[in-house]
Amino acid sequence: MTTEASIIVIGAGIVGTATARALQRAGHPVTLLDSAEPGRATSYGNAGFIAIDHVLPLARPSTLKRLPQMLMDRNGPLTVHPPSIPHLLPWMARFARAAYSRAEVRKGTDSFGPLMAEANVAWKAEIQASGLGELFKTRGALYVYESELSFAAGAEERELQRAKGTDFEIVDGNRARELAPGLSSHIVRGVYYSHGMHTINPYRVVTTLAERFVADGGTVMRARVRGFTRSGNQVTSVRLTDSELPAKAVVIAAGRASGELTRLLGFNAPLVAERGYHVMLAPDNVRFDMPVSPAERGFFITPMEDGLRVAGTVELAAPHQPPSWHRADLLIRHLKDIFPGVGGAELSRWIGERPSLPDFRPAIGRAPRLANVYCGYGHQHVGLTLATATGRLIARQMEGEELPTALAACDPGRFG
């Protein structure tokens, strides 16, 4: 008797795990492979926010204008790890081209619409199907502003959100302090998304999905993928360190490392690590229950089940560089400015690598020139948000369905 080869999903972060679930639900035998335990990489420590309000790609002219400052200020919300600059230059050049091009920015906004709409539906369905209810809360989300100028800088995004029907309320400083008691008196404005949803433990979301996947007959395997065996335009097996696994199809969902795998298959995924940090603090004096983000400082403050998480900022870096822990210290200083007296002793600190493509659109869908390889990587700041949507879209494409036209902008083949 021969057993049917599985679909092999490479990478058990939130994107791979959610994709494995979606494929399993579509009736496929699925093996989820990771060189580490599920959920231990970038998906471990994010801010937990389901950011369906995120509708503008980060590759846009206003981000580009901040580049010179970004290169000089090691304490700013966006910075560069100096020894990584030679490695980053080609990516930065591509980023500048995408950010300057109206057509590329347009592709970003046009694709984020259907992606976020799918994300909204997909998370609700997955929470139900996988019994994740205790890990999610719908308590809203609050962006806060320290000057009228920084509030005005968000006008373009708010206009787009309004056009797409996103529900939000602009509030003054006093109302912001009512919504999030403890906020500093210098906050002048807030934007409140009353439907905002967050998880109180992103790591447990991945492990619970992986447990449900196994309970429903899926296989989780600990192994590093080293290569692929091909026959024509098909991948027939995945090569591991000391064995080979037959494959019916393959999904590359290896986060920042995905480019190392796509190179073996003859196409490019120019990903860099947009490193972010988090610090967990004892939840002293926390009297709010939703993610709060001081927009111009580029981070989130999220009450989680095991403490207060202060997470974010961006440090572009080459892979495998030592952490810049002063960026985590910076997060604590930011917290003291925004919520004086909130948060107790430091419990832990963490660094993660957002997998970011230069046009800040994810790669979702069938790989170029290969009939049975699919991609789900490059989710940058919104990988948690888009994970379940990515899984559903890949599962549908495998069934022969066309992806929405706007998602041609997320074609994995666009980098050659």
Ligand SMILES: Cc1cc2nc3c(=O)[nH]c(=O)nc-3n(C[C@H](O)[C@H](O)[C@H](O)COP(=O)(O)OP(=O)(O)OC[C@H]3O[C@@H](n4cnc5c(N)ncnc54)[C@H](O)[C@@H]3O)c2cc1C
């Ligand atoms: C500070 C911070 C805050 C964030 N906040 C949010 C937020 O609030 N909301 C949101 O939506 N997103 C947020 N993000 C982004 C989000 O965390 C990422 O986009 C997401 O975790 C990426 O998931 P992934 O599954 O693609 O990658 P990962 O979680 O990195 O998983 C990739 C997996 O692939 C495995 N792998 C790699 N190579 C191989 C190989 N050759 N063989 C086998 N396995 C391999 C790795 O071991 C790893 O487990 C944040 C990120 C950071 C850093």
